[in-house]
Amino acid sequence: MSFLVLDNLQKSFGPVQVVKDFNMSIEKGEFVSFLGPSGCGKTTVLRMIAGFEMPSGGTITIDGEDQDRLKSNQRNIGMVFQAYALFPNMNVFDNVAFGLKVAGKPKAEITERVNEMLALIRLEHLADRYPYQMSGGQQQRVALARALAPKPRVLLLDEPLSALDAKIRISLREEIRQIQRQLGITTVFVTHDQEEALSISDRIVVMNAGRADQIGTPSEIYNRPATRFVASFVGTLNMIDAVVADPAANTVRIGDQLIALKEAIAEKKGGDTISLALRPEAGSLVDSGDTALRGEVLSSSFLGSVIRTKLAIGSNTVSFDMFNDPDLTMPAPGEVVTLRFSAGDLLVVRD
Structure with a gap:
C-alpha cells in the first residue's frame, strides 16, 4: 500500500x-x-x-x-x-x-x-x-x-x-x-x-x-x-508540423520530404496534420541515425559548450545542438545541410 x-x-x-x-x-x-x-x-x-x-x-x-x-x-x-x-x-x-x-x-x-x-x-x-x-x-x-x-x-x-x-x-x-x-x-x-x-x-x-x-x-x-x-514546458523542444502520408506505413511529409515514424499513427487519416517533437540534442550532421531531413541554415549561435544551429525545413524552424570543438566549422546561413537522427527520437505529440 x-x-x-x-x-x-x-x-x-x-x-x-x-x-x-x-x-x-x-x-x-x-x-x-x-x-x-x-x-x-x-x-x-x-x-x-x-x-x-x-x-x-x-x-x-x-x-x-x-x-x-x-x-x-x-x-x-x-x-x-x-x-x-x-x-x-x-x-x-x-x-x-x-x-x-x-x-x-x-x-x-x-x-x-x-x-x-x-x-x-x-x-x-x-x-x-x-x-x-x-x-x-x-x-x-x-x-x-x-x-x-x-x-x-x-x-x-x-x-x-x-x-x-x-x-x-x-x-x-x-x-x-x-x-x-x-x-x-x-x-x-x-x-x-x-x-x-x-x-x-x-x-x-x-x-x-x-x-x-x-x-x-x-x-x-x-x-x-x-x-x-x-513537451513544451520541460526542456527545449522542436515542434514540427507534418502531414500524414500513409497511416498504415507510419509515413509523414514534412515540407516536400517523406519520412517514416517509429511511433504508430494508424488512428490518423491521410492528409491529417500532426505535431512532432524533436529534442535539439537528438540531431547531428554526421552520418548517423536512420532518418534524415534537409534544411537551409538560418543561423548558428556559439553558446560555449554547444553550438546551436537553426534550420528551415519546410515551414518549420528546427534547432539542433553540437558539442563545441575548436576545429569545428560552424554551419553558415544559407548553407543546405542534412540533419540526421533516429526515428525513435521523433515523437508524435498528442494533446
Whole structure:
C-alpha cells in the first residue's frame, strides 16, 4: 500500500477551481517533485497535504490514516517555505528546537536532537547566531533542520530555493537530496524550475491548470512527454508540423520530404496534420541515425559548450545542438545541410 495517497483531490476558491481531480500515490521514502508554472495549483496541493487548506473534494491519507479531520499540527508533517520563516528573535539552536519544545519534549532530548540536526546540515558552529547574521543558504538549511527535528512522517518543500542565487541553489538542492536519502523521509518538493525537478526527483508531476498532465520518472518526462504542454514546458523542444502520408506505413511529409515514424499513427487519416517533437540534442550532421531531413541554415549561435544551429525545413524552424570543438566549422546561413537522427527520437505529440 502506498504511503501518501491523494484521491480525487479538488480545491476551489469561490467560483475558481484551482485543483481538479488530482490523483497520486507516493511510496514511503520517495522524493516527488510537483513541477509547473505559477498558478497551476502545485502549491495548493502542497498546502492541502499540510492541512493549511481544506480540500473541496477528495481525500488525503498518510500511512492508511485519513487526514481530512486532522488539523495541520496533528499531521506530523514538516514544511520548509520559500521565505525561510525563521524566528528573528531566536538563535539557530532555538529555531531548530522550536517544534520539539512545543511538543513538550524533555530538555536533554531536545538538546541531543538539535545537535544531531545541526551536524546533519553542517552548521554546528553557528548554533548561537541569529538569522540576520547568516546568508540565505544558511538560513534555508536551518529551516530544513527545524522541519526535520520533530521526525515528521512527510517533508514538504515549497519552492525552498527560489530566493537563492544560482550557484547556491545547485549545491543546496544536492544537499537536500542527500539528507532526504540519508533519512529515508517521504518528500514532496514544489518548484517551477525544470532543472531542479529533473536533477533530484524519483518522480515528477507536471501540473497544468490544476491537473497532473503527466506523472513519471525524470527520464520519462523528458524523453517521452505525454502532452503538448509537457513537451513544451520541460526542456527545449522542436515542434514540427507534418502531414500524414500513409497511416498504415507510419509515413509523414514534412515540407516536400517523406519520412517514416517509429511511433504508430494508424488512428490518423491521410492528409491529417500532426505535431512532432524533436529534442535539439537528438540531431547531428554526421552520418548517423536512420532518418534524415534537409534544411537551409538560418543561423548558428556559439553558446560555449554547444553550438546551436537553426534550420528551415519546410515551414518549420528546427534547432539542433553540437558539442563545441575548436576545429569545428560552424554551419553558415544559407548553407543546405542534412540533419540526421533516429526515428525513435521523433515523437508524435498528442494533446
